[in-house]
Amino acid sequence: MSQKHATTLISSLCSRGAVCHARALFDEMPDRDVVAWTAMLSGYASNGLRREALDVFRRMVAAGAAPNEYTLSSVLTACRGPCAPATAMPLHAVAVRRGVDRMPYVVNALIDSYASLAEGVVDARRLFDALGSGRTAASWTSMIAGYARWGKERTGLRLFKTMLKDGVELSTFACSIALHACTLVMDLCLGQQLHLQCIKKALDVNLAVVNSLIDMYCTCARILDARSLFDGTPDRNLITWNTMIAGYSQCDPLMALQLLLEMNDEPNCFTLTSITSACADLAALRCGKQVHGAVLRRSYSDDLQMGNALVDMYSKCGSITNAKNVFDRMGCKDKFSWTSMIAGYGMNGYGNEAVQLFSSMIHAGVHPDHVVFLNLISSCSHAGLVDEGWNFFRSMINEYNLQPNKEVYGSVVNLLARAGRLREALDLIDMMPFAPDEYVWGALLGASKMHNNVEMGRLAARKITEINPDDVKNYIMLASIYAAGSKWGEYAFTRRSLRGIGSRKEAGISWIEVMDKMYSFTAADSSSPQVCLADEVLHILSQHMDDVGTGTVKSIDWEDLAIPQGFCGPVYLLATPSTTSTKNF
DNA sequence: TGAAACTACG
Numbered sequence: 001m002s003q004k005h006a007t008t009l010i011s012s013l014c015s016r017g018a019v020c021h022a023r024a025l026f027d028e029m030p031d032r033d034v035v036a037w038t039a040m041l042s043g044y045a046s047n048g049l050r051r052e053a054l055d056v057f058r059r060m061v062a063a064g065a066a067p068n069e070y071t072l073s074s075v076l077t078a079c080r081g082p083c084a085p086a087t088a089m090p091l092h093a094v095a096v097r098r099g100v101d102r103m104p105y106v107v108n109a110l111i112d113s114y115a116s117l118a119e120g121v122v123d124a125r126r127l128f129d130a131l132g133s134g135r136t137a138a139s140w141t142s143m144i145a146g147y148a149r150w151g152k153e154r155t156g157l158r159l160f161k162t163m164l165k166d167g168v169e170l171s172t173f174a175c176s177i178a179l180h181a182c183t184l185v186m187d188l189c190l191g192q193q194l195h196l197q198c199i200k201k202a203l204d205v206n207l208a209v210v211n212s213l214i215d216m217y218c219t220c221a222r223i224l225d226a227r228s229l230f231d232g233t234p235d236r237n238l239i240t241w242n243t244m245i246a247g248y249s250q251c252d253p254l255m256a257l258q259l260l261l262e263m264n265d266e267p268n269c270f271t272l273t274s275i276t277s278a279c280a281d282l283a284a285l286r287c288g289k290q291v292h293g294a295v296l297r298r299s300y301s302d303d304l305q306m307g308n309a310l311v312d313m314y315s316k317c318g319s320i321t322n323a324k325n326v327f328d329r330m331g332c333k334d335k336f337s338w339t340s341m342i343a344g345y346g347m348n349g350y351g352n353e354a355v356q357l358f359s360s361m362i363h364a365g366v367h368p369d370h371v372v373f374l375n376l377i378s379s380c381s382h383a384g385l386v387d388e389g390w391n392f393f394r395s396m397i398n399e400y401n402l403q404p405n406k407e408v409y410g411s412v413v414n415l416l417a418r419a420g421r422l423r424e425a426l427d428l429i430d431m432m433p434f435a436p437d438e439y440v441w442g443a444l445l446g447a448s449k450m451h452n453n454v455e456m457g458r459l460a461a462r463k464i465t466e467i468n469p470d471d472v473k474n475y476i477m478l479a480s481i482y483a484a485g486s487k488w489g490e491y492a493f494t495r496r497s498l499r500g501i502g503s504r505k506e507a508g509i510s511w512i513e514v515m516d517k518m519y520s521f522t523a524a525d526s527s528s529p530q531v532c533l534a535d536e537v538l539h540i541l542s543q544h545m546d547d548v549g550t551g552t553v554k555s556i557d558w559e560d561l562a563i564p565q566g567f568c569g570p571v572y573l574l575a576t577p578s579t580t581s582t583k584n585f
Numbered sequence: 586t587g588a589a590a591c592t593a594c595g
Contacts (some may be wrong), residue, residue, distance in 0.1 A: 003588085004587060005588080008587075033588095035589050038588095038590075039588070042589065042590070069590070104590095105590045108592065136591080137591095137592075145592070206593090211595070212594045241595085
């Protein structure tokens with residue numbers, strides 16, 4: 001077999017994913033020229049095997065073969081991402097030495113490579129500017145994508161407009177990059193204009209463009225527009241499904257699960273991250289555990305976003321032990337991992353653990369932000385750690401130079417007010433550098449009710465009704481404060497003004513997941529015999545717990561409890577055997 | 586004669 005034939009075969013094998021066979025053939029070749037080396041190198045690169053690609057390049061240089069413009073653009077592509085900054089400069093030097101540094105494919109790959117580091121965007125722009133009229137479509141799109149990658153979406157979009165003014169034809173690449181930038185800044189208006197252009201130029205037959213459009217509509221809260229695009233695209237790929245599922249996981253988690261059942265592709269790490277977050281929002285522990293199993297079987301557990309989603313899911317499902325297990329096993333953690341775990345402790349009432357974890361986070365060298373402090377203070381609030389919470393508020397300002405935002409002030413007001421320090425809470429509201437909103441006053445109102453403080457309750461309620469006169473729950477809250485304080489005249493007046501608004505307080509619905517089915521119920525719900533039975537059993541159990549508490553009974557003996565026949569525990573009380581749709585991961 | 590290269594979407 002000639003060298004050329006072997007090279008053709010190598011790239012053909014690689015394009016079908018048979019990299020190992022290609023490599024076996026490559027190793028058999030007695031002589032390899034630049035083209036053969038380059039074919040093997042780009043074969044690895046196009047299959048995502050960056051390290052191997054880079055290794056081939058090193059061996060090639062060591063073997064004395066001179067890299068040309070093909071080789072350099074391939075190897076630059078191979079080391080995109082985190083390792084790019086370290087390799088871009090030396091490879092640039094090689095390109096200059098070989099005299100190929102101004103060839104379009106090489107420059108474009110260099111622009112992309114430099115722009116894969118935030119600090120490199122300036123160098124990328126220098127290369128881009130030096131190109132002058134030598135720019136190709138890829139030069140523009142690489143530069144625009146570089147800006148969008150590092151929070152300079154607006155600069156990217158301006159460059160996009162310049163590109164069009166310069167007469168560069170709108171391509172599918174440029175279109176999906178610009179749409180992605182629109183998504184990042186949630187510019188629905190420009191996104192819609194681009195959509196129109198896509199239709200005009202028939203670019204909407206391209207799947208990457210459609211996927212970007214779906215993502216843009218999902219992020220801009222236009223889930224129905226996203227869905228109609230999704231439905232109008234019969235040739236979907238995994239990214240299409242993942243984008244739609246991720247969109248639903250933000251606004252309609254049940255639909256996200258439904259879509260998972262409908263997809264025929266194998267779910268991957270992205271899919272399962274969105275599904276985990278949908279389970280978190282539904283507080284569906286059984287489903288979440290099933291997804292966790294699927295994650296473990298596929299060895300996705302090392303993925304950072306996946307780990308963060310699992311910690312969040314277990315926390316929101318109330319399974320703090322599992323949350324901590326996942327957290328502890330995570331190979332690398334970011335700010336979000338720590339925040340999720342602290343929030344998890346907080347929402348489950350483990351204030352001290354939240355505080356302790358915060359110290360570990362600082363010890364690990366992670367800088368806290370507003371969200372961390374918000375969760376930390378609210379953890380303290382729920383656990384009654386008032387002084388600790390207050391100290392965190394102060395250290396946020398003094399030690400970490402963070403200016404508390406409205407939400408943080410709200411949580412500190414909540415912290416003080418719940419602890420009965422209503423006066424201090426009010427002083428803090430007066431000191432706030434923001435106009436207090438209904439949530440801040442709402443915290444004070446709730447605490448006034450908790451501590452039977454009529455004066456403070458009246459003030460908070462007045463402030464809230466100035467901001468939002470239509471929210472019924474505040475009138476009800478105020479009325480019950482008056483009732484508790486025996487202010488019957490004002491109680492009657494408040495109830496009357498309620499009638500004028502003419503709506504009822506929305507019932508707080510609780511739910512429980514039993515055997516893959518969700519059951520919802522309200523307080524004192526008598527609509528279903530099962531709920532009534534559950535109520536009866538709960539009553540028996542709490543009576544029993546009281547007995548244990550007072551030492552009357554030592555431990556729970558199910559035989560002693562007058563549990564209705566056929567039920568082995570309260571959890572199964574509501575269970576109805578049912579055939580629900582299942583999916584084997 | 587024929588082989589190898591840049592930019593996009595979760």
